[in-house]
Amino acid sequence: MITRRSLAGALAALALLAAPAAAQGGSGKYSELTLGVIPAENASGTTDRYAPLTAYLTKALGVPVKLRVANDYAAVIEGQRAGNIQIAFYGPASFSRAVMTGVKLEPIVNQTHNNGASGYYSVLYVRADSPYKSVEDLKGKSLALVDPNSTSGNQAPRFFLNKAGYDVDKLFGKTVYAGSHENAVLALVQGTADAAANLWNSETDTMVTRMATKGMLKKPDGSQMGQSDFRVIFKSEFLPEGPFAMLASLPDDLKARIRRAFIDLPTADKAAFDRLSDGKDLGFAPVTLKDYQPIIEMLKFNDDQRRKS
The missing domain is CATH 3.40.190.10 (Periplasmic binding protein-like II)
Incomplete structure (x- = not known):
């Protein structure tokens, strides 16, 4: 015989079995x-x-x-x-x-x-068709950073450039936070920045290679850009x-x-x-x-x- 109490108990048991593991x-x-x-x-x-x-x-x-x-x-x-x-x-x-x-x-x-490796590097990119070959060449130029709390896009370049004798805020005439690694690269592509800070895992795995794979990097003539269209002029020490x-x-x-x-x-x-x-x-x-x-x-x-x- 099914009573109200036994039915309630059965329903409670079913509810427990159906509940998510976190419950x-x-x-x-x-x-x-x-x-x-x-x-x-x-x-x-x-x-x-x-x-x-x-x-x-x-x-x-x-x-x-x-x-x-x-x-x-x-x-x-x-x-x-x-x-x-x-x-x-x-x-x-x-x-x-x-x-x-x-x-x-x-x-x-x-x-x-x-x-x-369980880590990567911070780099400064310039366009390969630019005249910039060294950090010194960027004096007074513009830099696209990523976010104040980004490692490769802000903290690491400030730290390692300082170790190399450069103060980011004094070296560059203008610094801007682009908001994401992709946006920093796009600022460089579009000419709104002379250099961009970004991540670099290996020769075949960078933000540039990932964006190129997605077709996000275009020259004014519509042709696709790739890693060879960018030059690394500064590279940090290894980062976890x-x-x-x-x-x-x-x-x-x-x-x-x-x-x-x-x-x-x-x-x-x-x-x-x-x-x-x-x-x-x-x-x-x-x-x-x-x-x-x-x-x-x-x-x-x-x-x-x-x-x-």
């Missing part, structure tokens, strides 16, 4: 998670790149994961500070800035590129690749599942992993806060220089 095992308040991503490229390109990852995480974690493409780097930092973004992809400087300003984070993994990071305040069981999901991604969903880098990365490497201490020191140096100026 079980101590992760109760997270019926949905948000993955925040810094704007390295335009919003549609970033969405296309990270949508397969969010679908994979939704399946692996058993809870809906939505993607949030930030308008700028600071929006990711502040979203995590407020607890509205539980998982994020950062550049090394924006991650370090978040840690320095009190956001409690745990880095998870960063990407290992096709050259075997930016991490995926999660809030330290998340329940331990949920953090363990998130960490496992990222470690498993390259084999569990190779298509989603390859989409992150257009198939040019080999895998993920676990990282800790210690890996970003050199970047924290770089930011402290730059902050001190700015206060003195």
Whole structure:
């Protein structure tokens, strides 16, 4: 005989079985998670790149994961500070800035590129058809930076150019923040900047090669530009690749599942992993806060220089 009490119990049991994994095992308040991503490229390109990852995480974690493409780097930092973004992809400087300003984070993994390195470089590009052959040639010229919290697009060029004897704000007649790595390259292509700061992974994997693959670099005559149309006139020392990071305040069981999901991604969903880098990365490497201490020191140096100026 089915009574009201037995029916209620059966329905409760069914509801528990149907509930997302995050509602079980101590992760109760997270019926949905948000993955925040810094704007390295335009919003549609970033969405296309990270949508397969969010679908994979939704399946692996058993809870809906939505993607949030930030308008700028600071929006990711502040979203995590407020607890509205539980998982994020950062550049090394924006991650370090978040840690320095009190956001409690745990880095998870960063990407290992096709050259075997879990890191990259900051470069200054000029157009190959320009007369600029050295940093000295750019005195009084214009520079397109990316974002105040970008590593390769602001913090690293300031730091390493200073080490080479150049103050960015005194060397260049004008500096502008383009908002994304793509926009900085486009400023150079369109002639609104004489030089552009950007990331450089390897000869075959740069922001320029990625944009060329997408057909984004056009000469006035309509022909396609490529890596050979740009010249690197300054290159930083090696920088650790930016991490995926999660809030330290998340329940331990949920953090363990998130960490496992990222470690498993390259084999569990190779298509989603390859989409992150257009198939040019080999895998993920676990990282800790210690890996970003050199970047924290770089930011402290730059902050001190700015206060003195």
